[in-house]
Amino acid sequence: MTDARWASIDAFAEQNRDNILRDITRLVAVPSVEGTPEPGKPYGPGPAAALDCALAIAAELGLDTHNDAGRIGWAQTGPIADGQKYLATITHVDVVPAGNGWSADPFTVRLQDGWLLGRGVADDKGPGILCLYALKYLKESGAPLPYPVRALLGANEETGMADADYYAQNHPQPVFCFTPDAEFPVCNGEKGGFGGELVSPVLEGGVIVKFEGGVAHNAVPDRAVCVVRAPQSSLRPADGVTLEPDPEDPRNTVLCGWGKSGHAAMPAGTVNAIARIVDCLLQSGVCTPAEDAYLRVLATLHADTAGKALGIAADDGVFDPLTIIGGTVTMQGGRIRQSFDCRYPTNTDAEALTAAMRAVCGTAAALENVESRVPFYIGTDHPAIQTLIRTYNEVTGEHKAPFVMGGGTYARHFPLAVSFGPEHTDLPLPAFAGPMHGANEGANFEKLIEALKIYILALLRLEELAF
Ligand SMILES: [Zn+2]
Numbered sequence: 001m002t003d004a005r006w007a008s009i010d011a012f013a014e015q016n017r018d019n020i021l022r023d024i025t026r027l028v029a030v031p032s033v034e035g036t037p038e039p040g041k042p043y044g045p046g047p048a049a050a051l052d053c054a055l056a057i058a059a060e061l062g063l064d065t066h067n068d069a070g071r072i073g074w075a076q077t078g079p080i081a082d083g084q085k086y087l088a089t090i091t092h093v094d095v096v097p098a099g100n101g102w103s104a105d106p107f108t109v110r111l112q113d114g115w116l117l118g119r120g121v122a123d124d125k126g127p128g129i130l131c132l133y134a135l136k137y138l139k140e141s142g143a144p145l146p147y148p149v150r151a152l153l154g155a156n157e158e159t160g161m162a163d164a165d166y167y168a169q170n171h172p173q174p175v176f177c178f179t180p181d182a183e184f185p186v187c188n189g190e191k192g193g194f195g196g197e198l199v200s201p202v203l204e205g206g207v208i209v210k211f212e213g214g215v216a217h218n219a220v221p222d223r224a225v226c227v228v229r230a231p232q233s234s235l236r237p238a239d240g241v242t243l244e245p246d247p248e249d250p251r252n253t254v255l256c257g258w259g260k261s262g263h264a265a266m267p268a269g270t271v272n273a274i275a276r277i278v279d280c281l282l283q284s285g286v287c288t289p290a291e292d293a294y295l296r297v298l299a300t301l302h303a304d305t306a307g308k309a310l311g312i313a314a315d316d317g318v319f320d321p322l323t324i325i326g327g328t329v330t331m332q333g334g335r336i337r338q339s340f341d342c343r344y345p346t347n348t349d350a351e352a353l354t355a356a357m358r359a360v361c362g363t364a365a366a367l368e369n370v371e372s373r374v375p376f377y378i379g380t381d382h383p384a385i386q387t388l389i390r391t392y393n394e395v396t397g398e399h400k401a402p403f404v405m406g407g408g409t410y411a412r413h414f415p416l417a418v419s420f421g422p423e424h425t426d427l428p429l430p431a432f433a434g435p436m437h438g439a440n441e442g443a444n445f446e447k448l449i450e451a452l453k454i455y456i457l458a459l460l461r462l463e464e465l466a467f
Contacts, residue, residue: 001394001395003394003457005141005143005460006457008141009137009453009456009457010453012141012456013133013449013453013456014449016133016136017449019133020129020130020133020448020449020452021109021111021116021445023057023129023132024109024116024125024126024129025108025109025118026053026057027050027053027054027057027093027120027125027128028107028108028109028118028119028120028121028125029107029108029109030046030049030050030053030093030107031046031098031119032046032047032049032050032093032094032095032120032155033046033094033095033096033097033098033158034046034047034094034156034158034159035047040069040070041070042070042071042155042156042162043070043071043094043155043156043159043162043163046094047070047093047094047155047156048070048155050093050094050095050155051067051070051072051073051093051153051155052067053093054073054093054125054128054129054132054153055067055073055075055153057129057132058075058132058135058151059075061075061132061133061135061136062136062139062140063075063076063077063135063136063139063151064076064077064078064079068167068170069166070155071155071156071162071163071166071167072152072153072154072155072156072163072164072167073152073153073155074088074150074151074152075132075135075151075153076135076148076149076150076151077135077138077139077145077148077149077150078139078145079148080148080150082172083172084148085147085175085467086147086148086149086150086174086175087147087149087150087174087175087176087177087459087462087463088149088150088151088152088174088176088177088414089131089134089149089151089152089178089179089180089455089459090151090152090153090154090164090178090179090181090410090414090417091124091127091128091131091151091152091154091179091180091181092124092128092153092154092155092156092157092158092163092181092410093120093124093125093128093153093154093155094154094155094156094157094158094159095119095120095125095158096119096123096158096437098119098439099437099438099439100439101434101438101440102439102440103432103439103440104117106118106119106439106441109121111445112430112432112433113430113432114444114445114446115430115432115433115442115443115444115445116443116444116445116448117432117433117440117441118441119441120441121441121442121443122422122423122435122436122441122442122443123181123436123437123441124157124180124181126422126443126448127181127421127422127448127451128151130180130422130448130451130452130455131151131180131455132151133452134149134151134452134455134456134459135151137456138456138459138460143460144463145463146463147175147462147467149459150174152167152177154167154410157181157410161410161413164410164413164414165413167413168413168414173414173415174414175416175467176384176416176417176462176467177411177414177416177417178388178411178417178418178420178458179411179417179419179420180419180420180421180422180451180455181409181410181419182405182407182409182420182421182423183419183421183424183425184392184396184400184420184421184422184423184424184451185388185389185392185393185398185401185403185420185421186385186388186389186392186402186403186418186419186420187402187403187404187405187409187411187418187419187420188377188378188379188380188382188385188402188403188404189318189319189375189376189377189378189404189405190375190376190404190405190406190407190408190409190411191265191319191320191322191343191344191345191404191405191406192343192344192345192346192348192349192350192372192373192374192375193343193344193371193372193373193408194342194344194350194353194354194370194371194372195217195218195339195340195341195342195370195371196339196357196367196368196369196370196371197337197338197339197340197367197368197369198297198298198301198337198338198340198357198361198366198368199335199336199337199366199368200290200291200294200335200336200337200364200365201290201294201335201364201365201366202333202334203288203290203291203334203335203336204334205288206287206288206290206291206334207228207230207286207287207288207291208226208227208228208281208287208291208331208336209227209228209229209252210225210226210227210331211224211225211227211277211329211330211331211336212224212225212226212329212330212331213225213226213257213273213274213277213329214273214274214326214327214328214329214339215328216328217264217327217328217339217340217341218264218265218327218341219261219262219263219325219327220259220260220262220264220267220270220271220272220325220326220327221259221261221272221273221274221326221327221328222258222259222260222261222271222273223256223257223258223259223273224256224257224259224273224274224276224277224329225254225256225257226254226255226257226277226281227246227252227253227254227255228252228253228255228281228286228287229251229252230252230253230284230286231251231253232244232245232253234253234284234286235253235255235281235284235286236280236283236284238276238279238283239276240257240258240259240271240273240276241255241256241257241258241276241277241280242255242256242258243255243256244256255277255280255281257273257274257275257276257277257280258273258276259272259273259274259275259276264323264325264327264341264343264406265343265405265406265407266323266406267323267325268305270305270325272302272325274298274302274326274329274338275298275299275302275326278295278298278299278302279299281295282295282296282299290364293362293363293364294336294364294365296364297360297361297362297364297365298326298329298338300360301324301326301338301340301360302326305323305324305325306321306322306324307322307323307324307342310356310357310360311359311360312324312342312344312348312352312353312356314344314345314347314348315345316345316346316347318345318346318377318404319345319346319375319377319404319406320345320404320406321345322342322343322344322345322348323342323406324340324341324342324343325340325341326338326339326340327340327341337368344375345375346377349374350370350372350374353372354367354370373408373412374412376411376412377404378416378418380401380402383465384416384462384465384467385402385418387458387461387462387465388402388418388420388458389401389402390461391457391458391461392420392421392454392458394457395450395453395454396450396454402418420455420458421451421454421455422443422447422448422451423436424444424447427444427447429442430442
């Protein structure tokens with residue numbers, strides 16, 4: 001490391017280890033899953049309390065703070081006048097529910113063999129505290145800051161990112177922003193997203209009595225259950241489907257589908273449990289013509305995760321090819337609803353995807369509740385991207401290149417933004433630690449301290465660019 005500022009950055013991070021651990025522990029101790037809105041607490045009391053906590057920590061560090069209606073807050077190195085160009089980081093103080101399987105209280109940070117354990121240590125309270133300390137360094141070092149720096153703290157990342165939309169509508173945007181809410185090194189592009197539901201007509205006089213499967217629209221389900229009014233002998237055996245008598249009605253048969261789950265953004269190697277039931281029903285020929293017509297639409301959706309059968313496959317040579325998966329299936333009032341989640345590259349769009357899906361549906365199904373987001377991509381030759389990747393490689397001694405992904409972060413909500421760490425996907429998790437959103441969520445403390453050094457140096461170098 002040849003940068004003259006390194007010694008002071010290194011010393012600052014090392015001297016603040018204990019304080020950083022203390023402040024991450026304070027913030028994790030405030031459970032902040034989205035809840036019922038209250039006045040001044042638009043995402044419920046938890047996220048609002050966590051935002052208050054983070055801003056109190058920022059004020060203790062000597063930073064200017066602001067809380068905008070409990071939706072989003074920030075700390076900054078100093079006043080930002082109207083029209084002043086500024087840099088930003090964005091992290092979030094809300095978390096996903098603790099879930100099951102923890103070996104200790106999820107909201108009490110534990111340190112085990114160099115790993116912090118607790119809900120939010122990695123996603124995204126740990127990184128949030130790092131950004132506050134990076135600003136403390138910038139302010140105290142007396143380094144020239146032609147662009148003041150604002151550390152944004154969102155309160156609604158996990159459940160819709162309404163915080164970032166609110167910020168965009170009410171405040172001038174930063175000239176450049178990075179979000180420490182993903183993996184190192186630098187993610188400079190995210191696929192587009194396209195989701196919705198394939199809904200059957202009311203299937204009157206049908207054979208299907210019940211159809212349930214999946215836990216989320218963005219995950220391939222590993223189990224699904226369907227009840228049909230048909231004897232077991234009329235159903236053909238099929239891979240991954242077990243048949244049982246219905247304990248509630250002897251005229252019915254229960255089909256259980258078994259698959260292999262996985263995330264919608266990376267469906268390779270998954271097996272969809274709903275698809276196995278659909279195939280079994282179609283091969284058995286027990287359903288009514290209207291049911292069969294709808295099931296054929298689902299079979300087309302589930303045929304492959306590249307969208308080939310649907311006629312929407314796309315590959316632009318920048319991103320990985322398009323993916324699509326069926327997430328959940330439900331049945332209510334005689335209507336079956338199958339949700340889907342598609343991640344698409346730059347050479348197609350929501351309009352083309354909608355038209356293709358409608359063509360497959362015909363009159364057998366309706367396309368409903370469609371939502372989409374456009375892909376974003378910033379060229380790797382952009383000076384800001386170059387600055388981040390160079391800084392990451394210099395500090396770590398690695399030789400990595402920016403990457404693109406199918407997932408979605410805050411980055412797409414800003415005119416010029418990327419995600420920048422601090423996770424290391426190549427660092428194996430010890431047996432006692434879990435991933436983001438999982439039980440025993442873990443973050444390697446040394447790597448967090450290293451990330452702080454990377455963020456400080458990167459921000460100092462971004463100050464030298466012409467935005
Ligand atoms: Zn996050």
